[in-house]
Amino acid sequence: MTRALLPPTEFCFGTLLIREFLLRLTKLGYCQKGTGAVHRTVFGRYLRRLVDCLDPLKEIDWTAFGDKNAKVWLTWADIRPGVVKPAVHPVKITCVERILLLLEDPGSCWLAGVYGFVMFLAILSSVALVIIQSMESICPTGKKCYSGVETGCVLLFSFDYFVRALCAPYSRAAIFDRDVHMKYAAPDETHMVASTGEHAQMTPFQRLRIFLFKPMNMIDFFAILPFWLKLILRGQKKTFPLAFLRALRLLRFLRIMKIGKFDSTLLVLGTTLANSTQSVQVLMIYLCLISLVAGAILNQVEAPTKELEVESCSPGAFNATPTDCITRIQNVSLPFANVPNAAWYVFARMMGMRHSVPWVGGLPATLIGSIVVFTCMIMKGIIWVLPFGQIGQTFKDTWEQNQELQQIRKEVATEDERSPDLVWVEDGGTPVADVEVWGSEESGTAILAGSGRIPVPLLNPTATSAEVTTYLWGGTFRRWFGAPPSLDVKIFWNPVEVKDGTSKGRLRIEPKEGHGFPISQWRFVVRVPVRLYGEDASKEWQSPPSSNSTNPEWPENTSGTFEVLWVEEKKPAPGPQLQKKQTDDAELLDEVLTLLETQGRQLQELSRNTAGLDQRTMAIRDATNH
Secondary structure: OOOOOOOOOOEOOOOOHHHHHHHHHHOOOOOOOOOOOOEEEHHHHHHHHHHHOOOOOOOHHHHHHOOOOOOOOEEEHHHHHHHHHHOOOEEEOOOHHHHHHHHHOOOOOHHHHHHHHHHHHHHHHHHHHHHHHHOOOOOOOOOOOOOHHHHHHHHHHHHHHHHHHHHHHHHHHHHOHHHHHHHHOOOOOOOOOOOOOOOOOOOOOHHHHHOOOOHHHHHHHHHHHHHHHHHOOOOOOOOOOOHHOOOOOHHHHHHHHHHHOHHHHHHHHHHHHHHOOHHHHHHHHHHHHHHHHHHHHHHHOOOEEEEEEEEEEOOOOOOOOOEEEEEEEEEEEEEOOOOHHHHHHHHHHHHHOOOOOOOOOOOOHHHHHHHHHHHHHHHHHHHHHHHHHHHHHHHHHHHHHHHHHHHHHHHHHHHOOHHHHHHHHOOOOOOEEEEEEEEOOOOOEEEEEEEEEEEEEOOOOOOOEEEEEEOOOOOOOOOOOOOOOOEEEEEEEEEEEOOOOOEEEEEEEEEEEEEOOEOOOEEEEEEEOOOOOOOOEEEEEOOOOOEEEEEOOOOOOOOOOEEEEEOOOOOOOOOOOHHHHHHHHHHHHHHHHHHHHHHHHHHHHHHHHHHHHHHHHHHHHHHHHH
């Protein structure tokens, strides 16, 4: 989408806004995992809030969101037709809001981009001046260096701040601040909003108060404060120490992060810190409690002072002997004289600051004091690990959400160029047909301009048509520079039935125009998968010759028609003779099993009789021997 010279006059509920809105609903747990589908009532409730942030009286055409299919769970495919229609008409932007949009959003128009670049240079100049003016070799003390540049930067910053402050009471922040819009539309636990139209119904004073206390606006105010206070108090006899406020100009360097590639990184870092405040607060409470308990114990078991022997020699004694020096006892104060000092001693060590802050010198002299300090060092290793794990997980989750948001913004650029009925063109699950373009030389030898693939909507349940472009590769003509030949093809699909991966319908493919071909007449060849399997799974069609041109065109109504029948083959039901044969075989099998069972019983009886005869024979033989 091209940017205009001036800020827009209408706020549109476009694809990017609704995709980010659905992403926030997913984050809050209102969408199904995997499919991303949202219940119709939930979507209606929060979409109403999204619109109420700008205009509580704006009507919404609910029939545009999957109403024809009477679906309970809405996917993006069901919601997108309502975005394109549109179901929510644009909201008018006032002149004051357009001015504020120009100052706040560099991506709103070309003029806002130029203004953002000028502010970027002014911020860099202001930061460079603060650094240069601190260097004695460049700017000696008492000399005003580059005062004109400094005055110009401050005047520009002042103009930016005061114009935004004047516009803020009469502007809806949801127009230029997407985060505010999302928090009011779909609030989480930390941003609960009672009224759906509260943001749009704010008084000018409430909006001004929100503007003044925003962190970045407070930085802007304190950055220009020293200049204007110095100008106002110039005639006063007493001077005020306002030089330290000039260091706050360095904080304006954070505004640079709004521009360019640093934006997403700063956003992730800021969100992580904001979501981890509770973990940091718990950590500091634990550190303070441990420091107070350990400090109280050290105050009781350790001596407040320590006696040290100090030698003092007479002045000018270069080679002083022991008789020239006097040894005296001096009491040195230790950090355990009171509980606050002892607690600070423990706190500084648990924070790792014992070499960079005052009043932390000394060592415990008692066994109990040593045990207390040793225990605190162990607790330090345990306590610091706990919040770091949670902060790390928060950073990981925030980074994944930011990457998903960046991916959505890339996809939106493609989606806005396609109507909802042509999503299949970019869908990776769409079937494809193989195409080739053949020509012939003067000798009659066939030459291949190239081959490619075009998507065909064989799994689309609704009738559709589209013109697609495919590049041709692998042909005889290989260029050193420039794009390869390309071909525009018109596709028509009229389905009869599409269900569970099967398809039945009529497909028509019409070659339109080629680009970047050598001068010749060309034939278009396409192979479409009309069956799922088998020798006749693909069907080929060849067009008549095209015009003789580098951009060949085919005659009107030159197209190939294919009857698509993607069905699963069913085994034929057995006929009457086959059923009779199966019945006869079953009866014969039963007779054989019965005969075998009878023979088995006869064999068992014969075996028993034979065993009895053997026993009698053995008895007679034994009697005869005796």
